Amino acid sequence: MTRILITVLATVLAMALWTGTVFIGTSQGWWKTPITDSAASKDFVVPVRDKIAAEHRGNLGFALIEKGKVIDQFSVSSGEPVDENSIYQVASLGKWLTAWGVMVLVEDGLVELNAPVSKYLTRWNLPDSDFDHSGVTIGRLLSHTGGLDDRLGYDGFDTPKDVQTLEESLTHAEDASPGKNGIVKVGGEPGAEWKYSGGGYTMLQLVIEEVSGLSFADHMKQRIFEPLGMTRTTFDHDEAIAWGLAENFTTTGKTEPFRWYTALGATSLFTSPADMARFVAVQSPSGSQSVLSQETLTAMASSHATSMGADVWGLGVMLYAPNNQDGFIIGHDGNNEPAINTAARFDPATGDGIVVLETGSPLLATEIASEWVFWKTGNVDNLAFAMALESMFLRILVGCVIIFLIGLVIGWRQWRSSRIRTGLSNKASGESSF
Structure with missing residues (x-):
């Protein structure tokens, strides 16, 4: 019986x-190999182009940045031609720029940053709850730690006449x-915890309007886009449409109209690959921009x-992986x-940086x-880890079943x-009794 118990415990x-081994190995990339063994950027781009050629179904714009300079860029399309100046609707990527719109006001x-968001709101306020709303600060909304549980996600509207006001959307999107x-x-x-909240960024959109006295789109244009030289970037749907939008492809290769949004700051930035690459490049140590101080940029990237024990968010930015330089x-x-x-x-x-804007995949x-x-760091980024969870759990399940059967x-x-x-x-004992 003791041997059986030992086997069960073992x-x-x-x-x-x-x-534990599979979890750690997946998070650390033990079974992952870089897309190329070469450290040269040109050798990184080659397999990327191959991957795009094999998998893309719509429009795609790519830019690679090194030391604050765009060193390679290209565009591909399954429909009308696109280039580095074509306008894409980029969904939640716009939250990064919305955070800049908040930080200039800071x-x-x-x-x-540490003040309750209610201090800046007159048009709408959070509904009553069992929690202390004074802890819902600007900084916590930027880092998704304000205690909001909406987890929005906006699908947008078919036409501009359907779009809600900010107040209506915050009450019930x-x-x-x-x-x-x-x-x-x-x-x-x-x-207390990190919990993704699109609603928090819609609140920040309202804060920007209340504090600046401008529409959200005008504030972002005057304080962020124009000073950075982002001439093909806007939160204004009409302006983006007037410029001409890259076609929006579905996974089946069909095209469909872009959607209209109330939650601009959370999900409806329009920009080009060239402008987005510029936004990334000007933040480099050798970059030239006067919108935000280096102290503020450092705080945002902290x-x-x-x-799950990993650093995941700064102020308005995701923290994907350690860069092996204490950041x-x-x-x-x-x-x-x-x-x-x-x-x-x-x-x-x-x-160094990379920008990829695409529809269809x-x-x-x-x-x-x-x-x-x-490829750059040898570290698995948080979204890559999230994408690997299904295969990780399958590997864990198969291994545990095999171990159990053994x-x-x-x-x-x-x-x-x-x-x-x-x-x-018992037989021996019975025989000896006669």
Whole structure:
């Protein structure tokens, strides 16, 4: 019986060790190889072009940045031609720029990061809850740690006449993504955990309007886009349409109209690959921009939120992976149905970065950008880890089943051997009694 118990314990321990090994190995990239063994940028671009040729279904714009300079860029299309100046709707990637719109007001002394958001709102306020709303600060909204539980996700509207006001959308977003109730409220202790909130950025959009006295689109144009020389970037739908939009492809290769949004700051930035590359490049150590101070940029790129023990968010930026220089690869991704996928990654220490804007393939931009992170740093970025979860759990399950079956066979043999020995012992005892 003792041997069987030891086998059971050993089986449980082996399953635990297997689970831990697979989890750590996946997060550390033990089974992953870089897209190229070469450190040369031209050799990185070659397999990227191959991947795009094999997988893209719509429009795509690509830019590679080194030391604050764009060293390679190209565009591909399955429809009308596109180039580096073509306008894409980039979904949640716009949150990174919305954060800049907030931070210029912080530097102006008009907004405090640690102040409750309610201090700046007169047109709308959070509904009552069981939590202290004074903890819902500007900084926590930027880092998704304000305790909001909306997890929005906006699907947008068919026509401009359907678009809600900001106040209406915050109360109940009629274009909430599937599975979300569209209500922005405090559902947890502010500051206790990271929980993604599109509604938090819609609140920040309202803060910008209330504090600046301008429409959100005008504030962003005057304070961010024009000073940075981003001449093909806007939150104004009409302006973007007047410039001419790159076709919006679905996963089946068909085209469909772009959607209209109330939640501009959360999900409806229009920009070009060239402008987005410029936005990344000017943040390099050798870059030239006077919109935000280096102190502010450093604060934005520092950890303000963790999840599963990993640093995941700064102020308005995702922290994808360590950059091996006491900092992080930062940036943002965007996804809107049916198949808008955008990604930008940037290393503040080197000025290197990548921009991929595309429609038609749900995760192609994110996959390419994540490959860049692993190629540059040897570290798996957080979104690449998230994309690997399904295969990781399958590997864990298969391994644990095999370990369990091995343990079961060993235990059965031990039990059978024990029964045989017991039988022989009983037989021997019976014979000796005569």
